[in-house]
Amino acid sequence: MQLKQLPEEFKQALPILTTITTAGFEAYFVGGSVRDTILNKPIHDVDIASSAYPAEVKNLFKKTVDTGIQHGTVMILDHGNGYEVTTFRTESGYQDYRRPDQVTFVRSLAEDLMRRDFTINALAMNAEGIITDLFGGLTDLKNHVIKAVGDPTARFHEDALRMMRAVRFSSQLNFQIETKTKQAIASQSELLTKIAMERIHEEFVKLMLGQAANQGVEQLISTNLYQYLPGLNEQVAKLQPLVQQKFELANENQVWSFLAMTLKISVQQISGWLKQWKTANKTVKDVTTMVQLLMVMEKQTVSNWDLYVAGKQNVVDALAVSQWLAMPYQPELIQEYDQLMITQKNQLTISGKELMQYQVVTAGPMLGKVLSYLEQQVVAGNLPNESESLVTAAKKYVQEK
Numbered sequence: 001m002q003l004k005q006l007p008e009e010f011k012q013a014l015p016i017l018t019t020i021t022t023a024g025f026e027a028y029f030v031g032g033s034v035r036d037t038i039l040n041k042p043i044h045d046v047d048i049a050s051s052a053y054p055a056e057v058k059n060l061f062k063k064t065v066d067t068g069i070q071h072g073t074v075m076i077l078d079h080g081n082g083y084e085v086t087t088f089r090t091e092s093g094y095q096d097y098r099r100p101d102q103v104t105f106v107r108s109l110a111e112d113l114m115r116r117d118f119t120i121n122a123l124a125m126n127a128e129g130i131i132t133d134l135f136g137g138l139t140d141l142k143n144h145v146i147k148a149v150g151d152p153t154a155r156f157h158e159d160a161l162r163m164m165r166a167v168r169f170s171s172q173l174n175f176q177i178e179t180k181t182k183q184a185i186a187s188q189s190e191l192l193t194k195i196a197m198e199r200i201h202e203e204f205v206k207l208m209l210g211q212a213a214n215q216g217v218e219q220l221i222s223t224n225l226y227q228y229l230p231g232l233n234e235q236v237a238k239l240q241p242l243v244q245q246k247f248e249l250a251n252e253n254q255v256w257s258f259l260a261m262t263l264k265i266s267v268q269q270i271s272g273w274l275k276q277w278k279t280a281n282k283t284v285k286d287v288t289t290m291v292q293l294l295m296v297m298e299k300q301t302v303s304n305w306d307l308y309v310a311g312k313q314n315v316v317d318a319l320a321v322s323q324w325l326a327m328p329y330q331p332e333l334i335q336e337y338d339q340l341m342i343t344q345k346n347q348l349t350i351s352g353k354e355l356m357q358y359q360v361v362t363a364g365p366m367l368g369k370v371l372s373y374l375e376q377q378v379v380a381g382n383l384p385n386e387s388e389s390l391v392t393a394a395k396k397y398v399q400e401k
C-alpha cells in the first residue's frame, strides 16, 4: 500500500526522514500516527523509527534533546516542532511483567515492528508513503480488529499493561478484540496487579473518553480486567448501567463524576476512591464538587450558592455528565451562573479592612462571619454589591448577633 497524499504533519516532518536516509540509514514514520492516517483520523504526535543509533542521529541534526536516550529516543527540534526519533530496538527480560530488563538497538525494521503491541500499531511508512505491514495490520484496520503481534499470551506476560491498551483501543476506535487476543487477556487478567496504577489510570481514562466507551466497559467485564480497577471491582451488576447505554464524556473530571454517580460512590468516599486511582489532588477536589452539585441537580432546585461554590467549569462539566444520568437536563444553569453578581469573594465591593475602618466590626472571628454573610447575601441576590448597602447590612447583622 502507498499513501499518495500525506497529512500536513507528515509533510512537515519529511526533511527529518530524508536527512536520515541521505546519510545512509533507514527511517520511517511508525505507531499511532500511521494507524490514524489510514483511518482518516487526525494525528497528534509523529513518531519516527530509524536504523541509526542515537549518537548517529544526534550527529545529523543541529538541535536535539536526549528525551529517552537509554531507550534509544532522541528528540529533534525543527522549526518549533519536536520529533522523537527512536532507534530500532528489541526488548528482552520482562521479569516483572512490565518493563524489559534490556533493550538492544538493532538495524532491522522487522525486529522493531515485532516488539510492538498490536498489528495496527506495527505499521511503518517511508517518505514515499509506502507502508510496511509485516503482521496483517492493514487487514485488521479494515476489519476493525485489535490483534496482538505474535503470541498474545506471551505478549501480555511480557507487559501486562498491553491488556488495558487493547481495551482502550477497542473503545477509542470502536474495534473488536480478536478472539485469541481476548482469551489471553481473560486468562491472565490478574497480571494487571503488577502494573503501576498511574499507567492503568492513563489507559482507563482514555478508554472512558473513547467513542465506544460502553463497549470498552463491557470488554473490561468480559476479560475480568474490571476486578483490578478500584471501585469497579465490587459487583458486575453495578457496572451494567455503563454498558447498556452509550455515553460521551469530554474530560477526566467528567469521567470520574459520571462513574461516582453511576456506581453510587458517596461524596465522602470519593477522595479515598480517587486516591487509589492516584489522580491529582485537584481532580479529587473538582470531582467532589461536581458530585455534590449533581446530587442537588438530581433531587432539588439548584441555588445560586450551589453554582457559586462549584465554579463555572465544574458547572459546565456537571451539566455535560447529567445528560447521561437519569435526571432532568437543566441547561439554564449556565445562564444562571453567568448572571451571578459575584463569582469570587474578593469581588465584594467591601473589604474586611474597610469594615474595620467604618467601625462596623473589630478584627477577630466576627469579621470573618460578617464577610461570609455578605458573600452569601450578594450571591443569593438578596443584597446589591455596593458598599453602602453592604455596610448597612453588616451593621444590622452585627447588632442582631
Ligand code: ATP
Residues within 6 Å of the ligand: 030, 031, 032, 033, 047, 115, 116, 117, 118, 121, 122, 159, 161, 162
Ligand atoms: P495514541 O494515539 O494514544 O498516542 P499510539 O499507538 O501512538 O496511540 P503510544 O502509547 O503513543 O500509542 O505508543 C506509540 C507506539 O509504541 C504504539 O503504536 C506501539 O507501536 C508502541 N507501543 C506503545 N506502548 C507499547 C507497549 N506497552 N508494548 C508494545 N508496544 C508499545
Ligand code: MG
Residues within 6 Å of the ligand: 031, 032, 033, 045
Ligand atoms: Mg502516540
